[in-house]
Amino acid sequence: MSLPKKLLNEFDEVLIDRGYNSRSKGIRDALKDYIVRYQWMKDMGGDRLGIVAVIYEHHYPEVMEDITDIQHKYRDQINASMHLHLSEKNCLEVIIVKGDVSAIRNLTEKIMSLKGVENVKLTTTSSTKNN
Structure with a gap:
């Protein structure tokens, strides 16, 4: 290694x-x-509410565009996002998600696989529905 x-x-x-x-x-x-x-x-199920925190190197070719493209594909699960400049090199994207956990997991894993992404952290809790 x-x-x-x-x-x-x-x-x-x-x-x-x-x-x-x-x-x-x-x-x-x-x-x-x-x-x-x-x-x-992998073992989570059902509807979840969560945050996907992504740290990435914004100078890396096309990483910002790739993150944006993924977010557009998962717009049904994304409620909001926030972009912060951490340094000259790195940015933080905070994505608020709600919906079926399998879609949220797919969104998270697609972002994790991008070149230029330094760290991805998914934090979730159960989602309650108002009747």
Whole structure:
């Protein structure tokens, strides 16, 4: 496995802060966490209300257009979005979603797969319907 030097240095700093004695143990724990989060997202069902937080490098070719195109395809699930400039390099897109969790999951995974996207975090809660 190869990692960019900057990412590996940041990971090593986290390991030191958290008191890990070995990089291997930290990698195992990080992989387990990633798998648990994926399984949690995969096992959700029904209508959900949530937030998709996306950090991306806005200078990366076409990433902004790709994110916008995906949002247009999922406009039935998107209630609002907000764009913030984090730095000269990175932006944060916060997308408020509501609807069937399978569509929300698909939206999230499509954004995750884009080149130039640094991080995607989906947070949801059950959606209540007013009768």
